[in-house]
Amino acid sequence: MAEIIDGKALAAKFKWELAGQIQELSGRFNSRPGLATVLVGGNPGSIVYIRNKITACREAGIEAFDHHLPATTAEAELFSLIDSLGKNPKVHGILVQLPLPDHLSASKILDILPQAKDIDGFTKANWGKLFHAKTPAELTDCFIPCTPLGVLKMLESAGINPEGKLACVVGRSNIVGKPMAHLLMLHNATVTLCHSKTPNIADVIRQADIVIAAIGKPRFVKESMVKEGACVIDVGVNRLADGKLAGDCDFEGVKNKAACISPVPGGVGPMNIAMLLANTFKAWQKMEA
Numbered sequence: 001m002a003e004i005i006d007g008k009a010l011a012a013k014f015k016w017e018l019a020g021q022i023q024e025l026s027g028r029f030n031s032r033p034g035l036a037t038v039l040v041g042g043n044p045g046s047i048v049y050i051r052n053k054i055t056a057c058r059e060a061g062i063e064a065f066d067h068h069l070p071a072t073t074a075e076a077e078l079f080s081l082i083d084s085l086g087k088n089p090k091v092h093g094i095l096v097q098l099p100l101p102d103h104l105s106a107s108k109i110l111d112i113l114p115q116a117k118d119i120d121g122f123t124k125a126n127w128g129k130l131f132h133a134k135t136p137a138e139l140t141d142c143f144i145p146c147t148p149l150g151v152l153k154m155l156e157s158a159g160i161n162p163e164g165k166l167a168c169v170v171g172r173s174n175i176v177g178k179p180m181a182h183l184l185m186l187h188n189a190t191v192t193l194c195h196s197k198t199p200n201i202a203d204v205i206r207q208a209d210i211v212i213a214a215i216g217k218p219r220f221v222k223e224s225m226v227k228e229g230a231c232v233i234d235v236g237v238n239r240l241a242d243g244k245l246a247g248d249c250d251f252e253g254v255k256n257k258a259a260c261i262s263p264v265p266g267g268v269g270p271m272n273i274a275m276l277l278a279n280t281f282k283a284w285q286k287m288e289a
């Protein structure tokens with residue numbers, strides 16, 4: 001039976017350690033880290049995500065500046081807010097919650113976000129630094145996107161060193177799959193990146209020592225697709241017809257075969273928020289030190 005990687009407990013540990021470091025440094029810097037959240041419209045999922053992020057910030061000693069704009073907000077108005085947050089010395093990180101309403105372009109917003117405050121790690125300037133790095137040590141100058149960073153910490157907590165392992169990342173999104181594959185490669189794993197056009201995907205996944213599932217298809221990865229003793233991290237969050245949440249892996253089946261597995265909920269989700277705090281802390285240190 002697999003060891004369960006408890007993302008909720010790990011995230012809580014990270015948060016309290018960070019709170020201690022923030023308390024220690026805030027006297028020296030004579031400031032506190034600040035995170036500005038920008039939510040446009042009333043997407044119910046986004047409202048919950050933002051609420052959880054703000055609560056976690058406050059628990060860690062990070063000042064949260066909450067901006068909730070109506071769904072009809074014009075592009076120029078949003079640009080002007082981002083511009084003023086970019087200039088505000090109390091704001092060290094800016095998070096624009098995606099998805100945005102259809103009339104607003106996420107890509108255009110990311111183009112004007114200052115890289116020094118891009119704690120989500122989504123801007124092209126940040127990507128240039130992220131993908132240019134040849135070793136993990138070269139990542140100090142950029143922000144590692146929160147979800148893949150959280151996954152790396154979960155692997156570490158389970159005692160899994162990617163070096164020399166075969167890793168399979170399922171899903172090639174900019175937010176998760178693509179940076180995840182790159183980061184595993186930087187940690188010397190041999191990586192396969194699968195997507196919806198990958199033929200014989202079950203055979204590809206079955207070869208992997210490390211499986212990262214991020215496709216948004218409930219219980220897609222079955223017990224039969226996983227190698228005995230693999231480590232499986234489930235990034236997926238899917239709302240089922242009965243209102244319950246399910247990951248991209250069939251947890252009940254896969255846990256019989258894997259050496260370790262993360263649950264949904266209580267796995268990658270809380271770690272994602274913890275890494276957002278960690279990136280805000282990093283931005284604050286860089287600006288204030």
Ligand SMILES: NC(=O)c1ccc[n+]([C@@H]2O[C@H](COP(=O)([O-])OP(=O)(O)OC[C@H]3O[C@@H](n4cnc5c(N)ncnc54)[C@H](OP(=O)(O)O)[C@@H]3O)[C@@H](O)[C@H]2O)c1
Binds near residue numbers: 176216
């Ligand atoms: N826990 C967290 O904090 C967290 C954070 C981010 C995302 N998520 C969750 O993670 C999941 C993925 O999110 P995302 O933003 O990366 O999704 P996304 O942008 O929709 O990308 C999904 C990826 O999965 C691939 N895919 C879809 N169906 C597939 C199939 N049947 N076989 C193989 N590949 C398939 C797609 O392939 P193509 O490129 O070929 O279309 C695409 O690359 C979602 O459930 C999301 O809610 C969770």
